[in-house]
Amino acid sequence: MQYPSSWLxxxxxxxxxxxxxxxxxxxxxxxxxxxxxxxxxxxxxxxSRSPVRxxxxxxxxxxxxxxxxxxxxxxxxxxxxxxxxYDVRYLIESFASKQVAENPEALLAPLAQIIDKMELxxxxxxxxxFAYQDLCxxxxxxxxxxxxxxxxxxxxxxxxxxxxxLITTREVLSQDDDKINxxxxxxxxxxxxxxxxxxxxxxxxxxxxxADSHRTLHTSLPQ
Numbered sequence: 001m002q003y004p005s006s007w008l009x010x011x012x013x014x015x016x017x018x019x020x021x022x023x024x025x026x027x028x029x030x031x032x033x034x035x036x037x038x039x040x041x042x043x044x045x046x047x048s049r050s051p052v053r054x055x056x057x058x059x060x061x062x063x064x065x066x067x068x069x070x071x072x073x074x075x076x077x078x079x080x081x082x083x084x085x086y087d088v089r090y091l092i093e094s095f096a097s098k099q100v101a102e103n104p105e106a107l108l109a110p111l112a113q114i115i116d117k118m119e120l121x122x123x124x125x126x127x128x129x130f131a132y133q134d135l136c137x138x139x140x141x142x143x144x145x146x147x148x149x150x151x152x153x154x155x156x157x158x159x160x161x162x163x164x165x166l167i168t169t170r171e172v173l174s175q176d177d178d179k180i181n182x183x184x185x186x187x188x189x190x191x192x193x194x195x196x197x198x199x200x201x202x203x204x205x206x207x208x209x210x211a212d213s214h215r216t217l218h219t220s221l222p223q
Contacts, residue, residue: 001023001029001167004166006132013054014051014055017051018054018059021059022163025065026077032078035071037071038056058159062159064076079217083217085157085161086214092142092150092154093206099147101194101198104195115188118137118184121133122180127166131162131166131168137187186212
């Protein structure tokens with residue numbers, strides 16, 4: 001599985017290398033405990049060591065690797081790590097949803113359009129597009145909260161979330177239409193919650209969404 005080139009537009013070479021390595025680490029292609037070599041990575045990507053160092057610094061900041069004297073040791077992403085990541089997502093999105101609950105009008109049409117795009121991507125089994133629209137749906141709500149610190153927190157986990165979404169989307173789109181429609185339906189329910197403008201309904205729908213996402217993650221990611 002490769003990182004979608006469409007997701008890398010405007011990225012630096014270091015960012016592109018980080019994205020590819022991140023996907024290989026989270027998907028389990030590169031196993032925890034593996035020692036990576038800057039020279040080998042540079043050779044694999046046909047580049048100098050400078051963008052490789054940039055990529056490794058990014059992955060180290062994300063906790064996916066550990067920079068040691070002996071080399072770069074892969075930590076990987078355990079299911080506990082993923083659970084904690086989605087706990088943070090839940091905190092961000094439940095807060096953001098409450099913030100936009102009083103005046104969600106500006107978000108309703110864009111969110112409905114995103115769901116339409118998800119449906120189309122699902123019909124064509126377009127993994128990259130489905131995952132991207134999924135990300136856009138949640139990011140639209142987070143941005144709608146207009147909260148600088150919440151956006152900073154989201155940005156700090158965004159790349160790992162994108163990668164996990166790509167992996168889980170591959171699992172979803174490998175199944176039948178019922179599973180795809182179920183995932184789309186979960187997003188429709190979030191939208192309906194915002195349309196209701198009822199904080200209780202919104203909070204309950206967000207909680208149900210993330211409880212279900214936890215179950216999906218445990219079946220989609222390598223153990």
